Amino acid sequence: MSEGVEWALHSCLNLSWVGDEAVTARKLAAFYQLPTAYMNKQLQALTRAGILSSTSGPRGGFRLARTIDDITLLDIVVAIEGREDIFRCDQVLRHGPGGSDEVDYRHTCVLSGAMRKADLAWRSSLAQQTIADIRTDVEKAYPHTRDATLNHFLNAG
């Protein structure tokens, strides 16, 4: 899985602390000493998915487009990685004896169904966790993080 997911997750969390002010890709990347342009690429993906909104020009940047209650980990993963399942079924049964080009074996193959079941368990777990939940947990476990992050974005950089 692409490492961009990790960047996106942390950036969304950071943006939730910053609040309404737009933050540039440069600042979000510098926070973790990551390449700016590539970080920008991930933020673009989040924007296309409707998780962030972007503003051009001076005082521009990215900000959250929705309430953090309404941003699940699955949303972010899908925005970066795409909608495809972890296990991709190439339908080898199609080329086996008695295989047909007109059957969608992703629906009939038992193994495909079994793997899909696991995929759904994964997605379900991700869909049940929102950025709001994560933020709450972080603030409970590491109370200083919020202010430290806020200061770093507003003062430095």
Place this chain on the structure above:
Amino acid sequence: MSEGVEWALHSCLNLSWVGDEAVTARKLAAFYQLPTAYMNKQLQALTRAGILSSTSGPRGGFRLARTIDDITLLDIVVAIEGREDIFRCDQVLRHGPGGSDEVDYRHTCVLSGAMRKADLAWRSSLAQQTIADIRTDVEKAYPHTRDATLNHFLNAG
């Protein structure tokens, strides 16, 4: 995820029908019109994992090394893909403000934990399904498959 997983899953199922006789990589690949040498590579991985046992020379090939009750989908996935999590945590917090090289953020980072939770749900689902279960389901849904497969391996090729 590597397509080799799909090949491995179907091959294990097919081997469970064949029984005790060794089947060559050539035959297992030809069954789905797949490249022989690359199929061989996947079967090697399964052998290293202790799922299959291999025999060289004439009348050689691969056969199941364990009871199908004792082969889970997770075993096969791990044999092909390795033990790494779906989401790999590169510990970006390490390079953030206040980050330390001596902390393992895979254990402290809340986001990492959340992603790991989903990974575990996925693995748990895979671990609960054995090849025996799959075989039972296939034989119920498609009663002719077992004999058709057996005939194809014993007579043809």
Place this chain on the structure above:
DNA sequence: GCTCCCATACTCGGATAATAACTGTCCGAGTATGGAAGG
């Protein structure tokens, strides 16, 4: 006829290229800013 031996053909196994995906980078299109000119 039976046993032993050997050449043979067949199989797996790991080392080696071709391809695709991910990672990283660059420059152009568009925009809010901030100052200068004019009223």
Place this chain on the structure above:
DNA sequence: CCTTCCATACTCGGACAGTTATTATCCGAGTATGGGAGC
């Protein structure tokens, strides 16, 4: 002094290379087979 305009600098956005992982292939090491020679 206030308003309007414009040049400017800054931002995102998509198009372009470099690098790693996946896909595919090849040839050598080892082994059970099957026939032939010898007893």
